[in-house]
Amino acid sequence: MQTLRLGSRGQDVRILQQALALHVDGIFGPVTEEAVKFFQTRKSLVADGIVGPNTWAVLDIGQSRRTISKIILHCTATPEGRDFSVEQVRQWHLARGFSDIGYHYLVGRDGTIYAGRPESVVGAHCTGQNTCSIGVSYVGGEEADGSHRPKDTRTHAQKKALRELVASLQKKYPGATVHCHNEFANKACPSFKLCDL
Structure with missing residues (x-):
């Protein structure tokens, strides 16, 4: 080699x-x-x-299992009240040079949980943390007026879906800790505090 x-x-x-x-x-x-x-x-x-x-x-050439120690929460940094599909987010990420959507899961405004990258594949959602984490995002995170000001825009359905998804991931990956993206990057994402999950 x-x-x-x-x-x-x-x-x-x-x-x-x-x-x-x-x-x-x-x-x-x-x-x-x-x-x-x-x-x-x-x-x-x-x-x-x-x-x-x-x-x-x-290097174990047959190795294919990732060790997940973190679940990292994100927002799409899009205006409140506007729907965006997983395919639209995928296209934004492809345009930025990613090989696919960067998140493993995307939660729509109606609470629907969409699969992004397979969990077995390293994400592209949090520099320095991608290898050991699962990236979960919700649609929204900014004021509706186009000012790009951060705002917790989660609908009731999104909040419920996020809590259930995170609980499910924690059962699947015992010991994995939950974090907001802003713990690792100088940005407001996901526009809410972890205690408000």
Whole structure:
């Protein structure tokens, strides 16, 4: 296997991405680099994001299970009262260079829970936390007037669905802690406090 790093492409990158339970596109981008660093840290290797002989030697090519330690809550940062589909959010994320929608779940205004990325695939929703987390977003999070001011716009149905989804994920991933995106990034997302979940 060749040494891989940010910008590498090809079949070896696909093999690496499969082993790390990433979206397999053969392009060693920032999400792949983050996953490599996380893996290297867990294996007590130098966490430089470069896949050389030492990393290849401990990489289980058959590995496909992620270790989930966090559930991270988001909003779509869209105006109150406006509906957006999972496909629209996917298109926004593709336009930003993502390989798919960044979230694992999206909760519509009517409380419907839509699947995004498969849970087995690393998300693209919270820099530095994607490898070990499940990303959950609700539609909304901003004032209706287009000012982009943060606001908790969750409908009663969204609040109920979010609570149920998070409880279900915590049963599936015992020990996983729940966080708001703003704990890891300088932004208002998800426009509510965790205590208000």
